[in-house]
Amino acid sequence: MAQVHAVTxxxxxxxxxxxxxxxxxYAVVRPKLLPAQYSEYEVRAGGIGAGTxxxxxxxxxxxxxxxxxxTVSVPAPGKLVETDANSSMVITWTVVAAGAGQTRVSxxxxxxxxxxxxxxxxxxxxxxxxxxxxxxVLAALADHLK
Numbered sequence: 432m433a434q435v436h437a438v439t440x441x442x443x444x445x446x447x448x449x450x451x452x453x454x455x456x457y458a459v460v461r462p463k464l465l466p467a468q469y470s471e472y473e474v475r476a477g478g479i480g481a482g483t484x485x486x487x488x489x490x491x492x493x494x495x496x497x498x499x500x501x502t503v504s505v506p507a508p509g510k511l512v513e514t515d516a517n518s519s520m521v522i523t524w525t526v527v528a529a530g531a532g533q534t535r536v537s538x539x540x541x542x543x544x545x546x547x548x549x550x551x552x553x554x555x556x557x558x559x560x561x562x563x564x565x566x567x568v569l570a571a572l573a574d575h576l577k
Contacts, residue, residue: 439565466567519543
């Protein structure tokens with residue numbers, strides 16, 4: 432089994448604090464950012480940053496729905512790490528200053544992919560699909576920050 436990675440980035444005309452606070456707010460802001468591929472979103476513990484536990488279903492493809500139960504940690508300033516209890520998926524949100532009044536967000540998802548021919552297709556197509564989904568989240572974040 433090989434690791435599968437998907438990385439999406441965007442820069443915002445906002446302060447690092449504004450962007451990080453929005454991303455760390457799983458109770459109010461995050462649900463507003465999620466596109467149609469997400470369903471059954473529910474904060475089960477916490478709601479802001481570290482210690483938050485959040486559930487959702489992700490319609491990854493027409494036939495594949497992931498049932499996710501993420502626990503959030505903050506291993507360093509500007510980072511939110513979501514670790515799924517139901518799979519090997521880890522999503523890392525990194526928020527860094529990108530010049531005067533600019534902030535860059537990078538979202539990286541990784542997981543242990545399948546082996547064989549199925550794994551080849553997963554490594555080839557899953558990152559592209561997940562990048563499209565995360566790009567929608569980042570676009571919604573841009574709208575939220577306006």
